Amino acid sequence: MAAPDYEARNQFNKDVVLSLDGPVLTILLNRAEHRNTFSKGMVENLVEVLDLADRDDRVRAIIVTAEHTAPAYCSGADISGGWKVLWKEEAEKEGIHAHRDGGGQLTLAVLSCRKITIAAVNGHAAGVGMTAMQLPFDFRFVWEGAKLAFPFVRRGIVPEAVSTYLLPKLIGLSRANSLLLTGATVSPTSPYISALYHQIxxxxxxxxPAAKAFAQELANNTAQVSIAYAKGLLQHPGDSAEENHLLDSQAIKLLASSHDGADGAQAFLERRKPKFTDTLSKNSSPWYPWWRRIDVKHHRSKL
Amino acid sequence: MAAPDYEARNQFNKDVVLSLDGPVLTILLNRAEHRNTFSKGMVENLVEVLDLADRDDRVRAIIVTAEHTAPAYCSGADISGGWKVLWKEEAEKEGIHAHRDGGGQLTLAVLSCRKITIAAVNGHAAGVGMTAMQLPFDFRFVWEGAKLAFPFVRRGIVPEAVSTYLLPKLIGLSRANSLLLTGATVSPTSPYISALYHQIxxxxxxxxPAAKAFAQELANNTAQVSIAYAKGLLQHPGDSAEENHLLDSQAIKLLASSHDGADGAQAFLERRKPKFTDTLSKNSSPWYPWWRRIDVKHHRSKL
Amino acid sequence: MAAPDYEARNQFNKDVVLSLDGPVLTILLNRAEHRNTFSKGMVENLVEVLDLADRDDRVRAIIVTAEHTAPAYCSGADISGGWKVLWKEEAEKEGIHAHRDGGGQLTLAVLSCRKITIAAVNGHAAGVGMTAMQLPFDFRFVWEGAKLAFPFVRRGIVPEAVSTYLLPKLIGLSRANSLLLTGATVSPTSPYISALYHQIxxxxxxxxPAAKAFAQELANNTAQVSIAYAKGLLQHPGDSAEENHLLDSQAIKLLASSHDGADGAQAFLERRKPKFTDTLSKNSSPWYPWWRRIDVKHHRSKL
Known part of the structure; x- marks a missing residue:
């Protein structure tokens, strides 16, 4: 694969601004005048960019953020035309089973990205700005003054973007209930939500800047393949302790036998920093991914 | 269905006192002289009431509480006659596989109720007073001075009423172990249990009063069908992120296309409060529930 | 089974020192000069000892600890010869699928032990010293000054010993990500990890001493069969609330009908301490374990 030119995409899709700085790709939400609301174009662009970055060995970490002067990090979906602007024609024709929530499409793209993913929430967030724009990421950094809300039940709809699956896993069902079933606005230091954040x-x-320094440190001191496999184990740990044991045994044998694994041990013994050079494009095993990738595309029932 | 007359039930079953105030049904445990211990009659009555309230569109929230002057919120099962008082004859005849724990029957009834459920724990709680009387509820309010205990392993039995399933989901397995495997008495502010409570x-x-004001606010500002579907998604999120995406996509399409969903968006744009009018009896979809309801009844092996 | 002589093992395997004091078996890691690193001999010995103690009715609780003057509780695997010292010949011949991680073997042995298990982490801990040596235990006690790290991704490998399965269950995926994907060193009071510990x-x-006093109190005041069944329910709760209800109904009927269950109720009514005498060797039911035990042994593909 030729190295993607992220910046070149900026002229075609203005909803986000991409910039690659060494191993860190930053995705800046660029709809400040619309409170960075989530648009259809944003989904497609982000899904494509995440896929490119996933396969680009140069990229070690991806940060989604906003201008810190914007009125919000992301105020939810752009519903200036009602919810209908979110539907695709196909779903309208085929029936409700054909609908695929845009937030959920982004969530799945973030989850399947094998690089370090970080949401740098430097402003208020609501709706999809709390779900797809935060929950599937490996780490969340947040401004202490941010107003945070999952207001779905106060809008006549339901929490989306895989949030009812992810939030209980992330912080427990008790806190998830307090957030998703009330739709209340909370602060990052609230006991309901503080465990969601890596740093406040x-x-x-x-x-x-804090998220970027963190990303750079991880990029410099962790192994690319290790991160991808560790993420895989956390997302697909198997259905039992025994199954997890078989999976992590296989993973550790593969990685310990790799250049990076060998240098990791050697560096430890020599009290020096390791030199990790393995990449996902060259040094991943055909065993990975060990889980079945589930196809969520709608297949037309009518030819 | 004719609107149920909850208060009329009070003359037949004195173990609890029911009162409907607008959208909030309060179930007051009425065995203060027995420390509000859990009785056989209580299970049957509560299961029936929860089923009625589930189907009664007027009821938006259900609160279980006790008199704040009672010696306890609920001190566990009434075992004044030993554990035997808890068995049904059938289970005795058919063998141990025929037994269905009364606490668990209540737990399942609370879980399957589509309305907002709140435990207002205004006194000490132990045993089933901690499990069925608290864990399956959407929200728990508690008095800071309450003495709380899951003493099962100190009584020669095991934690019941689905607590070994629910507590780790609610607050994590580390804290659940600290509570269920020690049987220790803790205060609501203890780090072992504080995450269980919405408010202390x-x-x-x-x-x-705090629980009631909270229930009224939610009843006034959330959509009935939204709450039911959000609860369904939290309890039955699917086995993977992808499956959850398919479920919440379908749910959001259904609800966004409803009156309440449309008005939720419109009200947001007009900066006014939404007017939710949809009800579960008229506006739920045949798609709901999307999960298989599991029959736990004992079916006699001998005719 | 003849009562095992734990102390007699000490002369054959010096890596740990075993001592039985009443109902509490202490396993002291005895490689202070090697920072208590995890050795091959340690795995085999610990797996055997845990199996013996599991079947020895005298043992009610098992504590793993180190000398508090040692440089560490456990500094991870002994990789003085690279990772290779960890592989068995068989795995080398048969291929990577034949490898079984030593840390994971210990984890499974701790998980399947029906007695109370406690890690008394009185020093720094890293790698397998954080995973197998802590996560599968029922309770963890820790020194506030301990430096704790899961440095796997900084060594070119992946988190092992079933940690990607256990840690999210114990403290939630958000905190687990913050620990396992950064490899950072944290203190026990850090919000990332504090929920992991029963006492700091x-x-x-x-x-x-704190862990031992806790173990003795539990041994004196809880029922042996209750603890085993409660641990079983926590580890194998079933796939749904309904299934858990069927399991805990059966368990509570069995135990309430036992001597210990009867005396637990009677003692409560008489306001005295119960006298628990039932043992796992004599009073467990053939119904236990109700789950399928999964065989993780490698079976040779080549005869």
Whole structure:
């Protein structure tokens, strides 16, 4: 694969601004004048970019953020035309089973990306700005002053973008109920939600720099294949302790036998920093992914 | 269905006192002289009431509470006659596989109720007073001075009423172990249990009023069908992120296309409060419930 | 089964020192000069000892600890010869699918032990010292000054010993990500990890005594069969609330009908301490274990 030119995409899709700085790809939400609401174009662009970055060995970490001067990190879906703007024609013709929620499409793309993913939430967030724009990421950094809400039940709809699956796993069902079934607005330091965040920062302008420094440190000191396999084990741990044991045994044998694994041990013994050079494109095993990838596309019933 | 007359039931079953106030049904445990211990009659009555309230469109929220002057919120099962008082004759005849734990029957009834459920724990709680009387509810309010215990392993039995399934989901297995395997008595502010509670109140007499105000606010500002579907998604999220995506896509398409969903969007754009009018009896889809309801009744092996 | 002589094993395997004091078996890691690193001999010995103690009715609780003057509780695997020292010949011949991670073998042995298990972490811990040596235990006690790390992704390998299955269950996926995907070193009071610990103690020398007093109290006041069944329900709760209801109904009927269950109720009514005498060797039901035990042994493909 030729190295993608992320910046070149910026002229065609203005909803986000992409920039690659060393191993860190930043995706800046660029709809400040619309409170960074989630648009159809945003989904398609982000899904494509995540897929490119997933396969681009240069990219070690991906940060989604907003301008810290924007009115919000992401205020939810753009429903200026009602919910209908979110439907695709196909779903309208085929029936409700044909609908695929845009937030959920983004969530699945973030989950299946094998790189480190970080949401740098430097402003208020609501709806899909809380779900797809935060929950599937490996880490969330947030501004202490952010107003956060999952207001779905107060809008006559339901929590979407795989949030009813992810939030209980992330912070437990008790806290997930308190957030998803009330639709209340909370602060990041609230006991309902604080466990969701890797770091809570007092100033808006410090959120992205903190996330970026964190991303760079991880990119410099962790192994690319290790991160991908560890993410795979966390997302697809197997149905029992025994199955997990078989999976992590296989994974550790593969990685310990790799260049990076060998240098990791050697560096430890020599008290030096390891030199990780393995990449996903060259050094992943055909065994990975060990789970069945589920096809969620709608297949037309009528020819 | 004719609107049920909850108060009329009070003359036949004195173990609880039912009262409907607008959209909020309160179930007051009425065995203060027995420390509100859990009785056989209580199970049957509560299961029936929860079923009625589930199907009664007027009821938006159900609160279980006790008199704040009672010696306890619920001190566990009434075992004044030993555990035997809890067995039904059938189970005795058919063998141990025929037994169905009364606490568990109540738990399943609370879980399958599509309305907002709240336990207002304004006194000490132990045993089934911690399990069926708290864990299956959407929200728990508690008095800071309450003594709380799951003493099962100190009584020669095991944690019941689906607690070994629910508690780890609610607050994580580490805290669940600390509670269920020690049988220790803890305070609501203990780090072992605090995540279980939506709100902890300093005074006993404030617990029920806080729960009621909370219930009324939710009843006034959330959509009935949204709550039911959100609860369904939280309890039956599917086995994978992909499956959850298919479920919440379908649910959001259904609800966004409903009156309440349309008005939720419209009200947001007009910066007014939405007017939700859809009801479960008229506006639920045949798609709901999307999960298989499991029959736990004992079917006699001998004719 | 003749009562095992744990102390007699000490002369053959010096890696750990076993001592039985009443109902509490202590396993002292005895490789202080090697920072208590995990050795091949340690795995085999610990798996055997856990199996013996599981079947020895005298043993009610098992504590793993280190000398509080040692440089660490357990600094991870002994990789002084690279990772290769961890492989067995068989796995090398048969291929990577034949490998069984030693940490995972210990984890499964701890999980399948029906007695109370406690890790008394009175020193620094890293790698397998965090995973197999802590996560499968029922309770973890820790020294507040301990440096704790899961550094796998910084060594070119992946988190092992069933940690990607256990840690999210114990403390939630959000905190598990923060620990396993960063490999950072944290203190026990860090919000990332504090929920993992039953007790955090200011002084190293107090960790083991606190764990031992806790073990003795539980041994004296809980029922042996209750603990085993409660652990079984927590580890194998069934796939749904309904299935859990059927399991705990059966378990509670069995135990309430036992001597210990009867005396537990009687003692409660008489306001005295119960006298539990039932043992796993004599009073467990053929129904237990109700789950299928999964065989993880490698079976040779070539005869």
């Amino acid at each position: 920062l007092p100033n808006r302008e410090d959120v992205y | 109140l300093p005074n006993r007499e404030d617990v029920y | 103690l200011p002084n190293r020398e107090d960790v083991y």
